[in-house]
Amino acid sequence: MKNVNFKDISSKEVVVSWICQIIIAVVLAKASLSKFMDDEMTILVFKTLKGMESTRFVIATIEALAAFLLLTKTLPHYGALLGLGTMMGAFIAHSTVLGFTSNKELMMMSILMLFVTALSFVVIWINRKRFPFIGQTF
Amino acid sequence: MKKEIWIGGMTVDLDRLSKGFNVLLPFWVLFFAFLGYRFNFNFHFLTVILFFAAVVNFYFLFIQKRHTLLSNFGLMAQFRYFFESIGPELRQYLFLSDVEEKPFNRIERSEVYRKSKGVDDTFAFGSQLLFNQSEFKLRHSLFPVSRSVIQPFSLTFGEERGIKNTYTLKRPVIISAMSFGALGERAVRSLARGAKKAGILMNTGEGGYPKYHLLEGCHLIFQMGTAKFGVRKDDFTLDDNKLRKLAFLPQVKMIEIKVSQGAKPGKGGLLPKEKISKEISELRGVPMGEDVISPSFHVECTNLNKLVHFIKRVQSISELPVGIKLCIGREDEFRELILELKKEDIFPDYITIDGAEGGTGAAPKTFMDDVGVPIFVALPMVNRILNEEGVRNKLKLMAAGKLINSGRQFMAFCMGADAIYTARGFMMALGCIQALQCNRNTCPVGITTHDEHLQRGLDIELKSERVLSYMKSLEHEHVELLQALAKKSISELSILDLYTEKGLS
Known part of the structure; x- marks a missing residue:
């Protein structure tokens, strides 16, 4: 499998990407930790979602993995993709079951979700050429 | 689809x-x-x-x-x-036969791997080559000679001019031109350390000041390409002082002016931007983030007379044996060069003939495939012209171009070569798997890359031993071949020791 030349990314883009990566990684790490630490709000959210009680730890693991990948030099695009995936799952949960503004905490979570989604898009776009096969077509 | x-x-x-x-x-x-x-x-x-x-x-x-x-x-x-x-990998691992891969098939590569690892390099049952097509073979004698009569190899450069700083080659194989830039630091150091252990000469390639080549203490040929990295002024002309300084380094034994290269004759060297680190940019004096394309000719050498006098100038500045390296294009042009050398009574101390099949870190495909004369056509032609013009004794002749095993090396000796250059043979000794990624800084075995992660697996000490082992195996086979051909030394070999269907004149 052929490797991709990463030097097409300008130094400005690298800086922007790293700022976004760090912010997303912090948010995801915090979200992951709250799931592992049995945070009450998190338990309540996952109880509300059908069949998701035991999946809480799977999501927490994915978030932790994403946060880790975002802080690596060579794999941040995969971290951002995983982050975007979890945010999409959260978006589905909010739009179908939880709602966005029913209480203050949920509203905060919704805003954070949209913020992380936007930053993940930025990281993915900047690093798009790093994705094997598909990357070269963008 | x-x-x-x-x-x-x-x-x-x-x-x-x-x-x-x-x-x-x-x-x-x-x-x-x-x-x-x-x-x-x-x-x-x-x-x-x-x-x-x-x-x-x-x-x-x-x-x-x-x-x-x-x-x-x-x-x-x-x-x-x-x-x-994934096609190249699938073909290499699964679908191509042992003799199909290019530029080196699996049999040729595994021969070098075995030699460099010092393991049994014999094969069984019979040759895998096609014997019903035109090819060269060495002619053995009915009466092989014993090992005791074989004379050690010795070739002195610069003796024809009677200069003070002659250089005597003790092994007939030289590590061909590979710069720091084309190769990563560890690969250069592995080769240089191996060269020191094996007592062989190494060419620095046209990469500017040979920082890592010098580090291991081996003897060097400093190559000056058309861009003259390391010894140039801003206008690409030669800076005499810089050359003098380099030539006075005790490890630098000879200077080579690269006129052209087999893999891209008529074009200058090319170093892709992916491979230009901060260090390389400083050593060569080139900007980062851009491909470095050397001029296709030396600015001082716009005609034969100027080329001849440029050789003289480099000889005078360096006070060392000075050679030129070129790939043959037109026979008449080469003869004119020899006539000009004769007229001016100026001769390089050696000429290296690089066959069109020669390797490179990066070159346009057309130049690699379709330009230049292959070594086994060019070499006898050059030898013949030198003899016809009566100047064969004025210089040494070296050959390069896929000469990775002793059989092909002996064929080159028979065709007139005094010594052999090989780059890819030594790369394979380092573990090159022919991934064909030398131009992309992604060499999976860390040889032609500057990626620290990819270079990590290249153990300098271990790989230098492989270089030594490869060289020893080649030398061992050289002796065995001399015995089989009933010759006492490599210098006794001639075209008459070579079989070809059509014959070589």
């Missing part, structure tokens, strides 16, 4: 298959979204994955215009790119 494929007696229409896939994909997203909403939220894992796929598929089908296949077939066409991208 093939329109139809045949799988176990069933024909699959790929056009229909992709159309079906493209139409159904959004429905699959909705279907799993419904399942997630109605039955179990875990179905949304699939909703998210398929949603991503649907977005990418939409982009391929309706937005991007660069790839027709993706516009027509969408995401499914990626399978073609996927299989195409």
Whole structure:
């Protein structure tokens, strides 16, 4: 499998990407930790979602993995993709079951979700050429 | 993408298959979204994955215009790119026979690997080569000589001019020109340390000040390419002082002016931007982020007379043996060069003939494939011209171009070579797997890359031992071949010791 030349990314883009990566990684790490630490709000959210009680730890693991990948030099695009995936799952949960503004905490979570989604898009776009096969077509 | 494929007696229409896939994909997203909403939220894992796929598929089908296949077939066409991208590996590992790979087939490569590892390098049952086509063979004698009569190799450069700083080569094989830039630091150091252990000479390549070549203490030929990295002024002309300073380094034994190179004759050297680190940019005096393309000729050498006097100038400045390296293009042009050398009574101390099959870190494909004369055609021609003009005794002749094993090296000796250059042979001794990625800084075995992670596995001490072992094995075979051909030394070999279907004049 052929490797991709990463030097097409300008130094400005690298800086922007790293700022976004760090912010997303912090948010995801915090979200992951709250799931592992049995945070009450998190338990309540996952109880509300059908069949998701035991999946809480799977999501927490994915978030932790994403946060880790975002802080690596060579794999941040995969971290951002995983982050975007979890945010999409959260978006589905909010739009179908939880709602966005029913209480203050949920509203905060919704805003954070949209913020992380936007930053993940930025990281993915900047690093798009790093994705094997598909990357070269963008 | 093939329109139809045949799988176990069933024909699959790929056009229909992709159309079906493209139409159904959004429905699959909705279907799993419904399942997630109605039955179990875990179905949304699939909703998210398929949603991503649907977005990418939409982009391929309706937005991007660069790839027709993706516009027509969408995401499914990626399978073609996927299989195409792993094609070289599949062919190398599974589908190509032992004698099919290029530029070196598996048999040739494994011979070098075995030699460098010092393991048994004998093969069984018979040759894998085709014997019913025109080729060269060495002519053995009915009466091989004993080992005791074989004389050690010795070749002194500069003796013809009677200079003070002559250099005597004790091994007939030289590590050919590979710069720091083309190779990574560890590869250069492994080769240089191996060269020191084996007592062989190493060419620095045209990479400027040979920092890492010097580090291991081996004897060096400093190569001056058309860009004159390390010894130039801003206008690409030679800086006498810089050259003098370099030539006075005790490890630098000879200077080589590269006129042209077998892999890209008529073109200057090329170092892709991916391989230009901060250090290389400083050593060569070139900017980062741009391909470095050397001029196609030395600015001082615009005609034969100027070239001849440039050789003289380098000889005077360096006070060392000075050679030129070139790939043969036109026979008449080479004869004119020899006549000019004769007229001026100025001779380089050696000429290296680089065959068109020679290797490189990066070159345009047309130049690699279609320009220049191959070594086994060029070498006898050059030797003949030198003899006809009566100047063969004025200089030494070296040969380069896929001369990685002792058989081909002996053929070159028979055709007139006094010594042999090989680069890729020594790269294979370091563990080169012929991944053909030298131009992309992604060499998986860390030889032609500056990526620290990829270089990590290249153990300098271990690999230098491989260089030594490869050289010892070559030398051992040289002696055995001399015995078989009933010759006392390599210098006794001639064209008469070579068989070819049509004969060489």
